[in-house]
Amino acid sequence: MASLVAYDDSDSEAERETAGSFDATGQMKDTSGVAGPPEKDFASGTLDVPKAGVQPTKHGSCEDPGGHRLPLAQLGRSDRGSCPSQRLQWPGKEPQVTFPIREPSRSSLWTSHVPASHIPLAAARFKQVKLSRNFPKSSFCAQSESETVGKNDSSFRKKKCEDCVVPYTPKRLRQLQALSTETGNSKEMEPQGPPAGRAPAPLYVGPRVSEFIQPYLNSHYKETTVPRKVLFHLRGHRGPVNTIQWCPVLSKSHMLLSTSMDKTFKVWNAVDSGHCLQTYSLHTEAVRAARWAPCGRRILSGGFDFALHLTDLETGTQLFSGRSDFRITTLKFHPKDHSIFLCGGFSSEMKAWDIRTGKVMRSYKATIQQTLDILFLREGSEFLSSTDASTRDSADRTIIAWDFRTSAKISNQIFHERFTCPSLALHPREPVFLAQTNGNYMALFSTVWPYRMSRRRRYEGHKVEGYSVGCECSPGGDLLVTGSADGRVLMYSFRTASRACTLQGHTQACVGTTYHPVLPSVLATCSWGGDMKIWH
Numbered sequence: 001m002a003s004l005v006a007y008d009d010s011d012s013e014a015e016r017e018t019a020g021s022f023d024a025t026g027q028m029k030d031t032s033g034v035a036g037p038p039e040k041d042f043a044s045g046t047l048d049v050p051k052a053g054v055q056p057t058k059h060g061s062c063e064d065p066g067g068h069r070l071p072l073a074q075l076g077r078s079d080r081g082s083c084p085s086q087r088l089q090w091p092g093k094e095p096q097v098t099f100p101i102r103e104p105s106r107s108s109l110w111t112s113h114v115p116a117s118h119i120p121l122a123a124a125r126f127k128q129v130k131l132s133r134n135f136p137k138s139s140f141c142a143q144s145e146s147e148t149v150g151k152n153d154s155s156f157r158k159k160k161c162e163d164c165v166v167p168y169t170p171k172r173l174r175q176l177q178a179l180s181t182e183t184g185n186s187k188e189m190e191p192q193g194p195p196a197g198r199a200p201a202p203l204y205v206g207p208r209v210s211e212f213i214q215p216y217l218n219s220h221y222k223e224t225t226v227p228r229k230v231l232f233h234l235r236g237h238r239g240p241v242n243t244i245q246w247c248p249v250l251s252k253s254h255m256l257l258s259t260s261m262d263k264t265f266k267v268w269n270a271v272d273s274g275h276c277l278q279t280y281s282l283h284t285e286a287v288r289a290a291r292w293a294p295c296g297r298r299i300l301s302g303g304f305d306f307a308l309h310l311t312d313l314e315t316g317t318q319l320f321s322g323r324s325d326f327r328i329t330t331l332k333f334h335p336k337d338h339s340i341f342l343c344g345g346f347s348s349e350m351k352a353w354d355i356r357t358g359k360v361m362r363s364y365k366a367t368i369q370q371t372l373d374i375l376f377l378r379e380g381s382e383f384l385s386s387t388d389a390s391t392r393d394s395a396d397r398t399i400i401a402w403d404f405r406t407s408a409k410i411s412n413q414i415f416h417e418r419f420t421c422p423s424l425a426l427h428p429r430e431p432v433f434l435a436q437t438n439g440n441y442m443a444l445f446s447t448v449w450p451y452r453m454s455r456r457r458r459y460e461g462h463k464v465e466g467y468s469v470g471c472e473c474s475p476g477g478d479l480l481v482t483g484s485a486d487g488r489v490l491m492y493s494f495r496t497a498s499r500a501c502t503l504q505g506h507t508q509a510c511v512g513t514t515y516h517p518v519l520p521s522v523l524a525t526c527s528w529g530g531d532m533k534i535w536h
Contacts, residue, residue: 176240176261176528203267203278203313210254210271216518217250224474225521226491226501227535232274234532238262241526242288243470244512246270249296253517256524257299258532261286265301267313270524270534271516282309282318288345289331294338302328302343310355320355332374332383334404342383344371350385352404364407368397372468375424375433377447380404384414386421386435399424399435401451414451415443422468427494429477436471438464442482442492457497462490467528470512481523483510489525489535505533 239261254271285304310320326347368387389397441460462484489503506527516522
């Protein structure tokens, strides 16, 4: 019987390799759990092989086909074909670990020892496989590295969140942001305009007049009729639409301007086709206010990013850019000097800017927190401002009349009820103005000092409920129109204060309504849901 003698040497190269070695394809060969012969002899460093005529043991023969003795290193690295039944096990002091026999090796070291579903996070992140002595990295090491990276990542994010101060966002705006995020993932989203800071493509404002507007340009404006049907349903904004305005130049009044909380304002052809002509992404925050310049070729915009931009539609460039000290909520051009405009917002001040110099020329300060709307009177020599003051002693701050030149208060005892007025509108023919109130009614005031409120006529029946719902008079002055928090559009008779018509306009709050300056029966409305409708 053959005898096999081995030294108890843990540093033996042959022992390490045979205990758990890798073949050329990367498959681990397991030699544990196999019984060896009782006799050992390593005097010559080779294995004694029985001569001819000697019967092999039950463990099988390990003799070379040529009849030579096999070196130990060659025996350790030989494949399984040399020992068909069992392989040798080398004794050691430490307990043996049994490795399960795996399937035949694959072409890649990485995929042969680590399942595809357990790729370490470090390898997925850096996309590099680092091997030491041709051994693949264990899944335990990769897992510990990924945990370390995750901990460092989370600690860095916590530190970053502690260093920055996040401003308060109202609940209604948070819900709309979440809604816009969900809708932004849909495939039906319209392609957005250029990123903020880049000049948009020029919009050609030619001398062409819409064929629908041309017959009404040289004729006297007729009596306003109540619209009944929807001509266009405009969709394109990803957030609530704040304001809408027709172009003030009658020959170009087919264009409609809209501002939105999605940081953009758009110009639409709302008479001929209902298509969006241009999208302007000049602001990094919500665009709360935008106004057509009286010439019809420029647009002044202001937003929650404290920025002011005057954009030329034909060239797409900014003719004026300024930065305010507060978030802007309202803008109005001076009716006589078109290079001057007033802006108000989340501040106790209103400021008059001169576009020619790019500087603030005058400030108007009151003990308030926010300016909601501005309305010019008497050809620009006076103007009104509505504020958010609604406490018991706020009768002197709800609506204030100012002298434009001297910045002095003309009157602050105009509205004596405890309701804020989100919007103001001037009547085109009578010396009166309308004030939309959060008391769910519209009040009528005189434009002449002492600006008394009419006790006889009150237009009520709609809901405001905290929204910035706008109101407006028809070009002829015989009808008043307003939106409602429940999505309706209501029209009232100016003389009798009775309700003339109610339209089921939108699914969400209708915050803006405006009559077309030329067409007698065209009305535009916008909603907090981000859509607009053109009624005829």
